[in-house]
Amino acid sequence: MPTTTSDSFFIATPIFYVNDVPHIGHAYTEVAADALSRWMRNSGIDTWFLTGTDEHGQKIMRTALANGVEPKEWADRLVEQAWKPLLTTLNLANDDFIRTTEERHESAVQKFLTLLHDKGFIYQGEYEGFYCVGCEEYKTPADLAEGTDEFEGQKVCQIHGRPIEVLKEENYFFKMSDFQEQLLELYRERPDFIQPASVKNEIVAFVNRGLEDLSISRSNIDWGIELPFDTTHVTYVWFEALLNYITATGWGSNEEEFARRWPAVQLVGKDIARFHAVIWPAMLMAAGLEPPKNVFAHGWLLVGGEKMSKSKLTGIAPSDITDVFGADAFRYYFLRAITFGSDGSFSWEDLSARYEAELANGLGNLASRVIAMLHRYRGGVIPDPSAGTGAAEEALRSVMTDAVTKANEAMHSFAIHEALAQIWRIVEDTNGYLTEQEPWALAKDDANADRLDAVLYQAADALRVLALVLHPFMPNSMSALWGALGQEGEPSDQVLLDAAVAGGLKTGTTVLELPPLFPRIEQD
Ligand code: MSP
Numbered sequence: 001m002p003t004t005t006s007d008s009f010f011i012a013t014p015i016f017y018v019n020d021v022p023h024i025g026h027a028y029t030e031v032a033a034d035a036l037s038r039w040m041r042n043s044g045i046d047t048w049f050l051t052g053t054d055e056h057g058q059k060i061m062r063t064a065l066a067n068g069v070e071p072k073e074w075a076d077r078l079v080e081q082a083w084k085p086l087l088t089t090l091n092l093a094n095d096d097f098i099r100t101t102e103e104r105h106e107s108a109v110q111k112f113l114t115l116l117h118d119k120g121f122i123y124q125g126e127y128e129g130f131y132c133v134g135c136e137e138y139k140t141p142a143d144l145a146e147g148t149d150e151f152e153g154q155k156v157c158q159i160h161g162r163p164i165e166v167l168k169e170e171n172y173f174f175k176m177s178d179f180q181e182q183l184l185e186l187y188r189e190r191p192d193f194i195q196p197a198s199v200k201n202e203i204v205a206f207v208n209r210g211l212e213d214l215s216i217s218r219s220n221i222d223w224g225i226e227l228p229f230d231t232t233h234v235t236y237v238w239f240e241a242l243l244n245y246i247t248a249t250g251w252g253s254n255e256e257e258f259a260r261r262w263p264a265v266q267l268v269g270k271d272i273a274r275f276h277a278v279i280w281p282a283m284l285m286a287a288g289l290e291p292p293k294n295v296f297a298h299g300w301l302l303v304g305g306e307k308m309s310k311s312k313l314t315g316i317a318p319s320d321i322t323d324v325f326g327a328d329a330f331r332y333y334f335l336r337a338i339t340f341g342s343d344g345s346f347s348w349e350d351l352s353a354r355y356e357a358e359l360a361n362g363l364g365n366l367a368s369r370v371i372a373m374l375h376r377y378r379g380g381v382i383p384d385p386s387a388g389t390g391a392a393e394e395a396l397r398s399v400m401t402d403a404v405t406k407a408n409e410a411m412h413s414f415a416i417h418e419a420l421a422q423i424w425r426i427v428e429d430t431n432g433y434l435t436e437q438e439p440w441a442l443a444k445d446d447a448n449a450d451r452l453d454a455v456l457y458q459a460a461d462a463l464r465v466l467a468l469v470l471h472p473f474m475p476n477s478m479s480a481l482w483g484a485l486g487q488e489g490e491p492s493d494q495v496l497l498d499a500a501v502a503g504g505l506k507t508g509t510t511v512l513e514l515p516p517l518f519p520r521i522e523q524d
Pocket of ligand 1 (some may be wrong): 300
């Protein structure tokens with residue numbers, strides 16, 4: 001059963017730390033959320049796609065100071081010069097972009113804290129233990145490893161491999177332990193709440209081992225949102241960052257908007273699934289709010305077998321790829337080549353090979369050939385297929401119908417790679433159909449005119465359906481294809497599943513010229 005069937009769809013990415021510029025791991029989360037939200041929006045569902053930046057905390061404060069500027073100035077610089085430009089680089093159609101330094105966020109966070117404090121879920125205590133600034137996370141001894149090389153003899157964070165800090169400070173705590181049973185009940189009642197199953201199992205086991213209360217304030221730093229009931233403390237960065245999903249959608253200021261949007265599908269990397277599937281729903285339960293609709297954890301992009309990261313110097317800038325291959329190929333490649341929910345290795349060779357085989361030779365060549373034949377044999381006008389249609393056309397039409405249905409089911413279950421695989425059946429079968437029907441041979445004898453009409457119509461109609469269903473993945477090139485097929489406006493002006501039915505192309509439509517959708521790339 002599809003997981004997301006209700007009449008509204010709100011999808012949010014994590015908000016990104018502004019200590020550094022984006023790499024392709026961040027871009028992966030963004031393009032996945034964008035393709036899902038475009039699919040839902042194009043399907044006529046009331047859709048909201050939220051992304052943004054996480055700007056408080058020690059990590060950003062330290063980076064700013066190391067660069068000789070105030071944290072806010074640093075954040076402004078990174079947001080304007082790197083994070084907002086990423087939206088254009090990847091051609092994202094986000095509906096909102098939240099920064100945690102915005103007033104709308106800060107005031108709603110304080111309201112939330114006051115609410116939990118008034119309800120008795122926040123108390124003062126002492127935190128004594130470990131903290132990793134890289135993760136911005138409190139650590140238990142089990143989370144640590146023995147350092148190697150320059151950190152020999154020290155305890156380090158398992159993720160960052162760098163020494164952790166030892167903290168002993170007066171903090172405020174959130175009574176997270178109160179929610180252990182309710183969380184386990186949530187996981188039991190809604191088996192799809194956390195996906196994929198591997199991540200779900202790990203989280204259920206973690207909560208089963210017992211939850212501790214969570215320190216939610218820091219008194220030794222000042223780059224953060226002050227606690228409304230004790231201004232000598234700032235809010236722990238994760239506690240306020242998680243709240244962005246509701247502070248950006250009207251909680252505490254516009255209840256009507258909030259009711260329309262919430263709950264969200266939370267798309268996260270698996271490294272931060274625990275924050276979203278344990279702490280976040282517990283916070284919402286404490287406030288009397290609904291938990292998220294789903295927490296879907298995607299895998300990591302690996303480079304050389306390891307999680308790609310800037311700190312390990314394996315980071316690749318998204319524009320390194322889009323400058324050569326374009327935004328559409330970037331989006332297609334990562335969504336097609338990696339099973340959504342599993343890790344995937346990135347390599348330039350694989351990207352080039354798929355670009356060549358699937359985009360340039362597969363889809364691009366199909367589109368060019370069909371449009372060129374319509375010009376050559378039918379004066380650029382879509383012919384009437386009715387007299388010549390037969391079994392081969394019926395067979396292709398049924399593949400189109402089946403592939404669109406299955407792609408839609410896959411998108412509603414977050415199986416983005418599977419949706420693309422289904423859609424590619426149309427590309428491959430249309431190519432195979434042309435090879436078998438040989439319209440270039442039919443064109444040699446006027447006695448075959450009806451058959452040629454049917455074949456050209458059928459291939460052009462398949463392209464029209466492809467432009468519609470591939471538009472969420474490759475908006476630029478599919479708009480170009482749509483226009484070349486003589487269709488008005490944009491594919492996104494149509495209600496996706498109503499329009500993507502076989503036979504929707506109007507006889508008599510004039511087609512235009514189509515420049516190569518995926519030009520050959522000079523390899524050096
Ligand atoms: N600021 C927090 C999230 C707060 S949400 C309330 C954060 N930021 S992050 O910038 O470090 O990471 C954001 C997202 O990028 C995460 O989902 C993370 O999993 C993803 N990725 C970072 N490196 C990645 C790869 N190498 N591969 C895939 N995704 C990766 O965490």
